[in-house]
Amino acid sequence: MLKRLCAVLCVLAMTGCASIVNETTHPIKVETLTDQGKTVSGADCRLTNDYGTTTSKSGDTTQVRRSSKDLDITCKHPDNPDAMARAISRANAGLAGNIIFGGGIGAIIDHNKGTAYTYPTWVRLVFGKTLVFDRSNEKEGQPVDGAEPATKP
Template sequence: MFRPILILSACLAATGCASVVNDSTHPIKVETKTEAGQVVTGADCKLTNDYGSTPVKSGETTQVRRSSKDLDIVCKHPDNPDATARAISRANAGMFGNIILGGGIGAIIDHNKGTAYTYPTWVQLVYGQMLVFDRSAEKDGTPTPGTAAVAATASAK
């Protein structure tokens, strides 16, 4: 009875909580719209963070490598100006679990591996605009609302 608990405890201590709970990748759905709000599918999008780039067609969901760094997104379509965005990386529950349970080493491991972080799961880029998507504004079943990058930069000053 105690042996499985002991093995599980040793695993959790040797790795991080988020490493056990979360995959190293995270799903993200990328959609594109015109300024008038018309959805455009099939645009060539590239999602980039410090672990590399992932291609996806707009309207589809892909897996991106988790990271503490933000995710840059660029979507190109021949009939529209580029749509660009930044998805903010936020610490997830696994990181807080490490801190609460005293897993300082686990928190460092999860930070370095990126498993302690999550991006928004659904974003809608708008052609001709640069938007910022923050997971803290995410609601289940709906796209994460984007804010204009200029307004986000101005409010940070």
């Protein structure tokens, strides 16, 4: 009984508002590939969400501002057509902890600040394509597979 109580208390202590658990920024590694799968480093990339724009070179990891809105990414290279992507923002464990244990106030604050959300941490854009990357498909230590957006009938 005491072990269960300690386990529950430990879980409660580790949960909490995403503002405390997560930073306001999130790392994302952006790589670029040709349509044949060859890596192209050094492309100029712009990562944009409702909090602003960050620039980076492909192959680098950069910090982006967390947000509940998706992240648009465009990479340009003089020898290739533009590579474009959308990284889907998904709620993280901090938001779930708020809802379950902390009540609505913390969840509202973290939602409004964006700290309750996370983007994929590693994406590979393909020149000449537009891809969508969803964090829910992320596997530790691997790039998230991009999918072409569905076309409207």
